[in-house]
Amino acid sequence: ISCTHKNRYASLHPLWQSPITIPGGSRQSPINIQWRDSVYDPHLKPLEIRYDPDTCLHMWNNGYSFLVEFEDSTDKSIITGGPLENNYRLKQFHFHWGAVSDWGSEHTVDCKVFPAELHLVHWNSCKFGSFEEALMEENGLAVIGVFLKLGANHGGLQKLVDALPSIKYKDSLVELEEFDASCLLPSCPDYWTYSGSLTTPPLSESVTWIIKKKAIEVDEDQLEVFRMLLFTSAEEDEKRMVDNFRPLQPIMDRTVRSSFQ
Ligand SMILES: COc1ccc(C[C@@]2(O)NC(=S)NC2=O)c(OC)c1
Numbered sequence: 001i002s003c004t005h006k007n008r009y010a011s012l013h014p015l016w017q018s019p020i021t022i023p024g025g026s027r028q029s030p031i032n033i034q035w036r037d038s039v040y041d042p043h044l045k046p047l048e049i050r051y052d053p054d055t056c057l058h059m060w061n062n063g064y065s066f067l068v069e070f071e072d073s074t075d076k077s078i079i080t081g082g083p084l085e086n087n088y089r090l091k092q093f094h095f096h097w098g099a100v101s102d103w104g105s106e107h108t109v110d111c112k113v114f115p116a117e118l119h120l121v122h123w124n125s126c127k128f129g130s131f132e133e134a135l136m137e138e139n140g141l142a143v144i145g146v147f148l149k150l151g152a153n154h155g156g157l158q159k160l161v162d163a164l165p166s167i168k169y170k171d172s173l174v175e176l177e178e179f180d181a182s183c184l185l186p187s188c189p190d191y192w193t194y195s196g197s198l199t200t201p202p203l204s205e206s207v208t209w210i211i212k213k214k215a216i217e218v219d220e221d222q223l224e225v226f227r228m229l230l231f232t233s234a235e236e237d238e239k240r241m242v243d244n245f246r247p248l249q250p251i252m253d254r255t256v257r258s259s260f261q
């Protein structure tokens, strides 16, 4: 099964134009999750999310997405359980989205593409001393992927959307007072999990992916504000920040496990 949607790759950002393969890459992300090929694993524990809103620092435009970063010098905001052997500390979250709502997500489910995808990035604070160290190590990172679908306005996301105009340009930053990232997670505990990678260079194969089965709802106006952001800085010719997703990668010799039957 290969999912093709030529339009969605037509105007990709140079970073993603050619599905960059890394020599010897055997566990690259994103992938299509074929529901019927996923294997229920009864030993998978429920994922535990413990985020402290006070660890929220700021939000900034890094030239390929916008990210909200967290203070990660203690285990104040962590996830544990699920497929994970240790505590993983929340470092940042960011999004991927399309120029239109017909596409935008990185992962797909039975070839279904969503308008956007949220990535909550965590690092293994039991085994490593910092995010930068964990980044290059097997099982160094755990990323929760949440699909965004069109529906009702998302109240928690709106707090971030209201601040996006202030970080329109690359390298602009805005302070955030407390933000509870758990408001961006669906209430359903079900997830898929597989071993993968970062989806932009350095494409490190250090990620335990936890993809939530249920999407969260956002409205078109909120996605339109995402699309007002720029890849470019104030001095450069404006390029709208859209289609910042990597093409699907081959599943190779991997099995996707599900936490549900
Ligand atoms: C040098 O360290 C990096 C570099 C890029 C990203 C971003 C990304 O490639 N990774 C995911 S997940 N989505 C992405 O777009 C990163 O995120 C943890 C860490």
Ligand SMILES: [Zn+2]
Binding pocket: 094, 095, 096, 119, 199
């Ligand atoms: Zn990402």
